[in-house]
Amino acid sequence: MKKFSLVLLFVALALFTNAQSISKIINASDVKRIESILSSDSMQGRKAFTAGSEKAAVFIGNEFKKIGLGTLNGLSGYSQAFTMVSPKLINISATIDSSVIDAKNVIPFTTAASLHITDKSGFRKTVLKAGAQFRKEIGAYLKFKENLIVFVDTSFAQNFTRLNRMRQQLFKSEKSVVFVLGTFAADRYDINITQELTEQQGSNVVAVIPGKSKKDEIVVFSGHYDHLGIGKVNNNDSIYNGANDDASGITAVIEMAKYYKAANKNERTLVFAAFTAEEIGGYGSQYFSKQLDPDKVVAMFNIEMIGTESKWGKNSAYITGFEKTDLGKILQKNLQGSSFSFYPDPYTDQNLFYRSDNATLALLGVPAHTISTSKMDSEANYHKLSDEVNTLDLNNMTEVIKSVIISAKSIVNGKDTPSRVKADELTR
Ligand SMILES: [Zn+2]
Known part of the structure; x- marks a missing residue:
């Protein structure tokens, strides 16, 4: 009994000293400073690819610099820039096996202004047969490393037109994938495509603290800095x-x-990522995910909306996709004896696990989860002009930030390794 209470005392003491040292570094006044700058009107709502979001990116980079963080391999600074292209079709003409094909039956995924391909162009030719899983196969084709021409069975005629929506925003790329609806031998083909391109530059802001002993094992902490920008004036506010x-x-x-x-x-190596373009399709995190080897990412903590009290009140938060890996259980174990509680996401019908920046890495098997306090069934200011700093509980938010650190301890120090998202989850 005596031994037992001594052990308990040590556990309590260790937690207390840990919490104390965290409080020395993280405090509500610095949280208020950063939060107020990021959400100020001067950032113009931080819409991706605008001057407002660029200003936010510069601010975040300066904070990383002040802290003294390192940069990601291959980057000269904290900015991880990429280009998105919106291609608008001007003209398509296609002849296949000597018959002329209706332009609407050709859908190209290319960021070239003009593309002329024939059976001699070296495009890999493949066929999407009736009965195949359309979405899954299309996804695989678009990730293909070579130029590709895909002949799609006419049973997919309805799905086929949906591809037009998917090509509205593309990452700038040398590679082209051209889909053609119809069954052809396609021994001879000649396709001419011209498009008008609108390019947009965006950048994530990324920084690193190399690990002491497990440099090749990465833990990611992330959020998104973009938001919705400027809208219609309502009650003298438009930002x-x-x-x-x-x-x-x-x-x-x-x-x-x-x-x-x-x-x-x-x-372990820690990577800090501030993503852009979450609100318009998660492009920043998609680009980021392609720049690292997912097998090296041990865990990802994506932080989304922690400024209000959760449905359980103060000192609590939830983890999306709780049952998909054992990361949540590890975090709960590390919080035992503290005043914090992390719960499984109570809004599972909203599919939050696949709706935020953790999704791209999660779909590659990484235990990548989002931590949030947002009451998704009743959050008063969600996606409204009124999502302003004075509606937040900054003291509670400070405590939530500390709780993530306490919960992540055994992962950051390399003692715990969460299980991966199972492959059968990934074939949704
Ligand atoms: Zn968000």
Whole structure:
């Protein structure tokens, strides 16, 4: 009995000292400073690919620099830039096996202004047969490393037109994939495509603290800095400040970077990522995910909307996709004896696991989850002009940020490795 209570005392003491050292580095006044700047009107709602979001990116980069963080392999600074292209078709003419094909039966995924391909162009030819899983196969074709021409069985005629929506925004690429509806021998074909291109530059802001002993094992902390921009004037306001969504997550990422840099004892490599273009399709996190080897990513903590109290009140949050890996259980174990509780996502019908920036890595098997406090069935200011800093509980938000650090301890120090998202989950 005596031994037992001594052990308990040590556990309590260890938690207390841990919490104390975190409180020395992370405090509500710095949380308020960062949160207020990111959600100020001068950032113009941080819409992706606008001057407002660029300003936010510069601010985040400056914070990373002040903290003294390193850069990701291959990058000269914190900015991870990429180009999105919106292609508008001007003209398509196609002849296949000497018959002329209706332009609407050809849908190209290319970021070239003009493309002329024939059976001699070296495009790999393939056929999407009746009965195949359309969405899954299309996804695989679009990830293909070579130029590709895909003849799609006419039983997919209805699905086929949906491809037009998927090609509205593409990552700039040298590679082209051309879909043609119809059954052809396709021994001879000649296709001419011209398009008008609109290019947009965006950038994630990414920083690194190399691991002490497990450099090749990566833990990602992320949020998104873009929001909805400027809308119609209503009650003298037109700026979507996105204080909760997701300036709160970015504030958390900066504060956590500050803590881990000062603590200087992470065994695994920590990557801090502020994504752009979440609100318009998750393009920033998609680009980021393609730049790393998913097998090296041990865990991802994506922080989305932690500025309000969760449905359970203060000092609590939820984890999306809780049952898909055992990351949540590890976090709960590390929080035992503290005043925090993490719960499984109570809004499973909203499919949040696949709706935020964790999704791309999760679909590659990474235990990548989102931590949030947002009451998704009743959050008063969600995606409204009124999502402003004065609606947030910054003290509680500070505590939630600390709780993520406490919960992540055994993962950051390399003692726990969460299970991967199972392959059968990934064939949705
Ligand atoms: Zn968000």
